[in-house]
Amino acid sequence: MSYTTWHNYGYGICVDDIKTRDVTRLESMLKLAPNLDREIHRWLEECSISEPVWDDYMEFDQDFMLGLATILQKVIEEAEGLCLTACDDCDSRTYLIYQPRYPWALTQADRDLTEEHLAAMFGRYVGMLTDEVVDVDYQEVENGG
Secondary structure (H helix, E strand, C coil): CCCCEEEEEEEEEEHHHCCCCCHHHHHHHHCCCHHHHHHHHHHHHHCCCCCCCHHHHHCCCCCCCCCHHHHHHHHHHHHHCCCCEEEECCCCCEEEEECCCCHHHCCHHHHCCCHHHHHHHHHHHHHHHCCCCCCCEEEEEEEEC
8 A cells, every 4th residue: 555645836825724604705705706606506406405504615515525715716717717726735724726837738817927916816805705814825735645
Protein backbone atom coordinates (compact mmCIF):
# COMPACT_ATOMS: atom_id res chain seq x y z
CA MET A 1 0.00 0.00 0.00
CA SER A 2 1.32 3.46 -0.83
CA TYR A 3 0.49 7.02 0.10
CA THR A 4 0.48 9.74 -2.53
CA THR A 5 0.56 13.46 -1.83
CA TRP A 6 -0.44 16.35 -4.05
CA HIS A 7 -0.02 20.08 -3.82
CA ASN A 8 -2.12 22.96 -5.11
CA TYR A 9 -0.37 26.31 -5.30
CA GLY A 10 -2.06 29.59 -6.02
CA TYR A 11 -3.35 32.94 -4.85
CA GLY A 12 -6.54 32.94 -2.84
CA ILE A 13 -8.26 32.29 0.46
CA CYS A 14 -8.77 29.67 3.10
CA VAL A 15 -12.56 29.37 2.85
CA ASP A 16 -12.73 27.97 6.38
CA ASP A 17 -11.74 31.45 7.60
CA ILE A 18 -15.27 32.57 6.68
CA LYS A 19 -17.00 31.92 10.00
CA THR A 20 -20.36 33.58 9.30
CA ARG A 21 -23.11 31.11 8.35
CA ASP A 22 -25.88 33.38 7.06
CA VAL A 23 -28.27 31.73 4.58
CA THR A 24 -29.74 35.08 3.50
CA ARG A 25 -26.30 36.38 2.52
CA LEU A 26 -25.49 33.12 0.74
CA GLU A 27 -28.74 33.24 -1.24
CA SER A 28 -28.03 36.85 -2.23
CA MET A 29 -24.62 35.83 -3.55
CA LEU A 30 -26.17 32.93 -5.49
CA LYS A 31 -28.33 35.44 -7.40
CA LEU A 32 -25.12 36.53 -9.19
CA ALA A 33 -24.98 33.07 -10.77
CA PRO A 34 -28.54 32.31 -11.91
CA ASN A 35 -27.65 28.97 -13.53
CA LEU A 36 -25.98 27.71 -10.36
CA ASP A 37 -28.81 29.11 -8.25
CA ARG A 38 -31.32 27.09 -10.29
CA GLU A 39 -29.13 23.98 -10.13
CA ILE A 40 -28.78 24.18 -6.34
CA HIS A 41 -32.48 24.83 -5.78
CA ARG A 42 -33.42 21.98 -8.11
CA TRP A 43 -31.08 19.70 -6.10
CA LEU A 44 -32.60 20.90 -2.82
CA GLU A 45 -36.06 20.18 -4.21
CA GLU A 46 -34.99 16.66 -5.26
CA CYS A 47 -33.79 16.15 -1.68
CA SER A 48 -37.21 17.32 -0.40
CA ILE A 49 -35.66 20.32 1.36
CA SER A 50 -38.11 23.21 1.19
CA GLU A 51 -36.54 25.52 3.79
CA PRO A 52 -32.79 24.96 3.50
CA VAL A 53 -30.40 25.82 6.30
CA TRP A 54 -26.68 26.53 5.88
CA ASP A 55 -25.63 22.88 6.16
CA ASP A 56 -28.09 21.87 3.43
CA TYR A 57 -26.35 24.21 0.98
CA MET A 58 -22.94 22.89 2.06
CA GLU A 59 -24.00 19.36 1.05
CA PHE A 60 -24.51 20.44 -2.59
CA ASP A 61 -21.00 19.30 -3.61
CA GLN A 62 -21.52 15.55 -3.39
CA ASP A 63 -18.35 14.76 -5.38
CA PHE A 64 -15.61 16.35 -3.29
CA MET A 65 -17.55 17.56 -0.22
CA LEU A 66 -15.88 20.98 -0.32
CA GLY A 67 -19.04 22.88 0.63
CA LEU A 68 -18.67 26.65 0.48
CA ALA A 69 -15.41 26.44 -1.50
CA THR A 70 -17.25 24.73 -4.37
CA ILE A 71 -20.18 27.14 -4.22
CA LEU A 72 -17.84 30.15 -4.32
CA GLN A 73 -15.86 28.56 -7.16
CA LYS A 74 -18.98 28.05 -9.26
CA VAL A 75 -20.45 31.49 -8.50
CA ILE A 76 -17.21 33.23 -9.50
CA GLU A 77 -16.83 31.10 -12.62
CA GLU A 78 -20.34 31.97 -13.79
CA ALA A 79 -20.27 35.63 -12.75
CA GLU A 80 -16.65 36.54 -13.55
CA GLY A 81 -15.59 33.94 -16.10
CA LEU A 82 -12.60 32.90 -13.97
CA CYS A 83 -11.64 29.30 -13.34
CA LEU A 84 -10.55 28.83 -9.72
CA THR A 85 -9.57 25.68 -7.84
CA ALA A 86 -11.54 24.53 -4.80
CA CYS A 87 -9.46 22.12 -2.72
CA ASP A 88 -8.75 20.94 0.80
CA ASP A 89 -5.66 20.13 2.80
CA CYS A 90 -4.67 17.20 5.03
CA ASP A 91 -6.57 18.81 7.92
CA SER A 92 -9.76 19.13 5.79
CA ARG A 93 -9.48 22.94 5.64
CA THR A 94 -10.95 24.19 2.34
CA TYR A 95 -9.38 26.73 0.00
CA LEU A 96 -10.27 28.63 -3.14
CA ILE A 97 -7.26 29.59 -5.23
CA TYR A 98 -6.30 30.93 -8.62
CA GLN A 99 -3.59 28.61 -9.94
CA PRO A 100 -0.91 29.51 -12.49
CA ARG A 101 -1.63 28.34 -16.03
CA TYR A 102 0.32 27.61 -19.17
CA PRO A 103 0.35 30.62 -21.51
CA TRP A 104 -1.56 28.75 -24.24
CA ALA A 105 -4.31 27.85 -21.76
CA LEU A 106 -4.96 31.45 -20.71
CA THR A 107 -8.31 33.00 -21.49
CA GLN A 108 -8.67 36.73 -22.06
CA ALA A 109 -10.00 37.04 -18.51
CA ASP A 110 -6.79 35.37 -17.26
CA ARG A 111 -4.60 37.68 -19.34
CA ASP A 112 -6.31 40.76 -17.91
CA LEU A 113 -5.78 39.66 -14.29
CA THR A 114 -3.59 41.41 -11.79
CA GLU A 115 -2.88 40.51 -8.18
CA GLU A 116 -4.86 43.57 -7.14
CA HIS A 117 -7.84 42.50 -9.26
CA LEU A 118 -7.84 39.02 -7.71
CA ALA A 119 -7.53 40.40 -4.17
CA ALA A 120 -10.42 42.80 -4.80
CA MET A 121 -12.54 40.04 -6.33
CA PHE A 122 -11.96 37.66 -3.41
CA GLY A 123 -12.69 40.53 -1.01
CA ARG A 124 -15.93 41.35 -2.82
CA TYR A 125 -17.29 37.80 -2.69
CA VAL A 126 -16.12 37.18 0.88
CA GLY A 127 -17.75 40.50 1.81
CA MET A 128 -21.07 39.19 0.53
CA LEU A 129 -20.89 36.38 3.09
CA THR A 130 -19.31 38.01 6.14
CA ASP A 131 -18.28 41.36 7.60
CA GLU A 132 -15.02 39.84 8.84
CA VAL A 133 -11.81 40.30 6.86
CA VAL A 134 -10.37 37.13 5.34
CA ASP A 135 -6.74 37.20 4.22
CA VAL A 136 -6.05 36.84 0.51
CA ASP A 137 -2.56 35.47 0.00
CA TYR A 138 -0.42 32.86 -1.71
CA GLN A 139 -1.53 29.39 -0.63
CA GLU A 140 0.28 26.05 -0.63
CA VAL A 141 -2.35 23.36 -0.10
CA GLU A 142 -1.07 19.84 0.56
CA ASN A 143 -3.21 16.72 0.69
CA GLY A 144 -2.85 13.02 0.09
CA GLY A 145 -4.39 9.64 0.18
